Amino acid sequence: MSHSIAIIGASGYTGAELIRLLATHPSFEIKALAANSKAGQSLGAVFPHLRHLDLPDLVTWEEIDFDAIDLCFCALPHKTSQEVISKLPKTVKIVDLSADFRLRDPEDYRKWYGNAHGATEMQEEAVYGLTEFYREAIAEARLVAGTGCNAATGQYILRPLIERDLIDLDEIILDLQCGVSGAGRSLKENLLHAELSEGTNAYAVGGTHRHLGEFDQEFSALAGRPVEIQFTPHLGPFNRGILATAYVRGEAEAVLEALQQAYAEEPFVVVLPMGETPSTHHVRGSNFVHIGVVADRRPGRVIVVAALDNLCKGSSGQALQNANLMLGVDETAGLMLAPCFP
Amino acid sequence: MSHSIAIIGASGYTGAELIRLLATHPSFEIKALAANSKAGQSLGAVFPHLRHLDLPDLVTWEEIDFDAIDLCFCALPHKTSQEVISKLPKTVKIVDLSADFRLRDPEDYRKWYGNAHGATEMQEEAVYGLTEFYREAIAEARLVAGTGCNAATGQYILRPLIERDLIDLDEIILDLQCGVSGAGRSLKENLLHAELSEGTNAYAVGGTHRHLGEFDQEFSALAGRPVEIQFTPHLGPFNRGILATAYVRGEAEAVLEALQQAYAEEPFVVVLPMGETPSTHHVRGSNFVHIGVVADRRPGRVIVVAALDNLCKGSSGQALQNANLMLGVDETAGLMLAPCFP
């Protein structure tokens, strides 16, 4: 039995990554690809790496016949996403990859994104898409909100530790390096090869990155009290990958054990032996997360490092994993590709 | 029904690429992984990107029980390869990824590789592994010799043109850029990131590159007369990919038509519309070849450009495609992964 899939926002990198993954999915069939600014073009014109696939040309999302669609991935920019999704028929299941439905509180949304939310009802309905921690709700959901890629990485490290009350909640620092595809296919000077290759820099320093909205919401809910972490992202000269280095207070053995426990049954989360740390090279192009724990020389301080591919596990891979759950197929379908190294 | 696979030389890049591809193959099961210098180690220790796979530890090739093996990939350096392969039981099918069985004439082998061939009988038996052109023989073969990655790229451009007598055989120039993984996982100064990134250089200039042995053999056989092309490879600051730019004399329309004809039924070779040229970015991590034809401003001169991934279609992907044929399974099994872009 096959399922009919639509993708809105197919001309961006997360759209392309969805199509890459769906190319080998056993039961999902792409029935419609929308990208309003490029409607009428073939997918191969927009993404030549996908030219070998036999897929429908790009249309506007308004042209899609949603009666024939089981599930729709929406890979639009935030704000546009809520506008479009609120107009889709309620019969179609939706995985949204934008930021629009990640935050449950309209005030939080306004605070981090600068505009009032235009679909607060759906905001309430949406299930937060961090698969490993919202699996049951996702399976039942009509609308799933894909997480921020940095937000996902940090939570893979910190959720099990907060949940088990193993670390000092007031002393969490998350230092992170993100590859450039996280910024999307947008024409900005700092994303040019000439500006970005051969060096690195921090950005959104001091607590201004929007993914902090997700951290605050999720960690505070888990802890039952407000939790505010420090978070500094850096932009690295590579296309795919996030490496998050977390500084926490606790005991390394307990931290490792908690992570091992939390992810023992997870198909995509690999916890490394004590003292080993991961590399983004080794998850590139895949849906895997690698996590490692090291005790600092200073007692009671622990460093935890996690690596994932921002486009895959941090975005489109997660979206597909959730879609699998929502449509009742094997959660790992289309996602067992091994990382592409070197 | 499943087939039992062994890989000798599993600690190099082509070995790793084989394992990456086999990870989603529907019917091949890896039963043994050999790497004599790393025997006893887990695969995850040698290639952390493959640590999620449930695979046997590395052994020496002598430890493999070949009675239980249907097909063995041999990804050793040349010379070592012939020594090992000549000791394997004749019952096991072999796809060799080294240079040892590519040249049919022992004298040619000595000329290009500097040593006498130690297994001339097998050299005679081996089928040249350029799938699209040796498909029937490969399906029947016991020993298939994987082609050089540069040699494959050049042949995808030139074979149909030579075969159809469309170009001047004395005026063929092949200019090529190859990614660094083509040099393998070897500790050489010029392969260090600090030496190789952020620039490019030619190497083996003037007709000394060993893949010329394959070009000479194949093109001369096709033409029924000696053909010697000019060939200049360059080393580019990227890991995967070969871009070959061929300068030939003929008519662009006829050239394009010949390529379209030759590859019309091929699952992995995409011929672009007249005037478009390919990019290695768009085949990275995949088994696809993209080929484009452009007429030069000077009448009677044509430029043909081809792009493939040296580790995949140029080596391990080709090897798997051949193995599929040899074991009678769908030729594309395990190989339909879309390119990994960006």
Added chain:
Amino acid sequence: MSHSIAIIGASGYTGAELIRLLATHPSFEIKALAANSKAGQSLGAVFPHLRHLDLPDLVTWEEIDFDAIDLCFCALPHKTSQEVISKLPKTVKIVDLSADFRLRDPEDYRKWYGNAHGATEMQEEAVYGLTEFYREAIAEARLVAGTGCNAATGQYILRPLIERDLIDLDEIILDLQCGVSGAGRSLKENLLHAELSEGTNAYAVGGTHRHLGEFDQEFSALAGRPVEIQFTPHLGPFNRGILATAYVRGEAEAVLEALQQAYAEEPFVVVLPMGETPSTHHVRGSNFVHIGVVADRRPGRVIVVAALDNLCKGSSGQALQNANLMLGVDETAGLMLAPCFP
């Protein structure tokens, strides 16, 4: 004694490179920096790598007091450049880095650039800025036209060979790889890090690249008959550097000797020993050109490879070398920086 310098178009890469070089020039003083779209900003805001320099803020070019300027570098896009330069007082010496005054024939200009030339008188007056070959005329000139960066690289290889009648004029192929800074600081999708890193492609294939206008003009003039070469540029995943690989018909010894002779007294052109070829890594950030000659295995065919830094020797370094000549100071002033490797 010092000279007063202005730069128009200071917010692009060639403008920045001029300022980098002038930072250690013994006698040139930057008096004005113009960039109309960024007028009012500090240079450090536009190019943070130059923030340590004590320089005037950006102004519009109309605001510059040209009475106080000895020489003006003009680093604007073509077409804009001719419009601006035709309005500058005739008392100021000008080195133009655009394409506007490279071609002497207005028809050639229209053919390659698509618009009529608006300052044909100045077009006639301008001296072609390939220093080593136009040194005397440059020293006397009021207006010098900087060459195309690819055009410079090809001419360093081919001029001495054509001039000495050493090669077949109908059989010249120039295959070239160019770093991305050659495309300037422009917001184009294909210049994004995510699109360009980790791969390569050809562009302007078949004889459509505008620098062919320069090749045709210069080589035909040298030969006293029309010369049309074949030229294929590739875009490489590195910021600085051009590697040109030329295929010519002639004798390698004679070719090498001609190059050695031509450049024996040149401070910036290094001819390598027979059989050695250069690398862009080894000229990065400098005004040097490295050239190497190799005999092909096929008699009578020679490969010549040249490397230079497109932003420096291919553009701003050349411009400064010419300015030095025009103002009667040591030709190498400010230009002896060693390449930046690794």
Added chain:
Amino acid sequence: MSHSIAIIGASGYTGAELIRLLATHPSFEIKALAANSKAGQSLGAVFPHLRHLDLPDLVTWEEIDFDAIDLCFCALPHKTSQEVISKLPKTVKIVDLSADFRLRDPEDYRKWYGNAHGATEMQEEAVYGLTEFYREAIAEARLVAGTGCNAATGQYILRPLIERDLIDLDEIILDLQCGVSGAGRSLKENLLHAELSEGTNAYAVGGTHRHLGEFDQEFSALAGRPVEIQFTPHLGPFNRGILATAYVRGEAEAVLEALQQAYAEEPFVVVLPMGETPSTHHVRGSNFVHIGVVADRRPGRVIVVAALDNLCKGSSGQALQNANLMLGVDETAGLMLAPCFP
């Protein structure tokens, strides 16, 4: 008046960087270049980017006539360095770029480097080479110990804050990304382009990096009590550059003011306006340090980010700055090169 310079260890990256800088130094003349493993070769054979320089061939250090040398740079690996330096005549001034004379306490040396120190007397004599903080002592010294490149970066951030008692000494975290040239020209698998490009990883996690010996020594001395920071370096896919992100407890305004004060007269240290942070791109190839301060959203927490070029300001540039002081010439001689961007 000129000074005669020797370099021992001229075949490594820091040796090459010294030669690059000395190429435009107004009064230092290179009289001898030693590299025992490559003695007899020309410098151009070992470093083709320096082939245009008219320099002596490589010799063994034993062959150098030290009577004719004013100052010797020693760019050998640690341990070898102390063995060689202890045999040099006491009349020659020495700037050592190894780790051998950075730590004053022989026990500290043994702890961090694993072997007993073989020249403890000289260890005592050596002046720590962080120019801005040891300027007077350096000017008088016979033997100056270049600092670790990471150690320098961290100290530029932290010394003024510790000295002025502005931050909590028990709560300092330094997270750092270092380019690959910091690892030298050594043949290690993880330094290959294929392994290192397109991703990042942490290393020496948990307080095991040797530069912590320097931090502990210097910060404890400054504070008058033991100070132990947390320090996590990462290896980034770029050749040059260190970006250090420090998490400290204090007030951002006071922190910024302290840094502005400390570096007000420094020619190479640029403190950015409040809220701006630096990028390694903008110091590449230069002797400049850029430092920026941002207040975190959590009161009392401050992030300070510093960028420098590990090979230049972090190593050879610092060495030259110190040599200038030791020989009484302008401290900035040979060091005012603007960064090479893009």
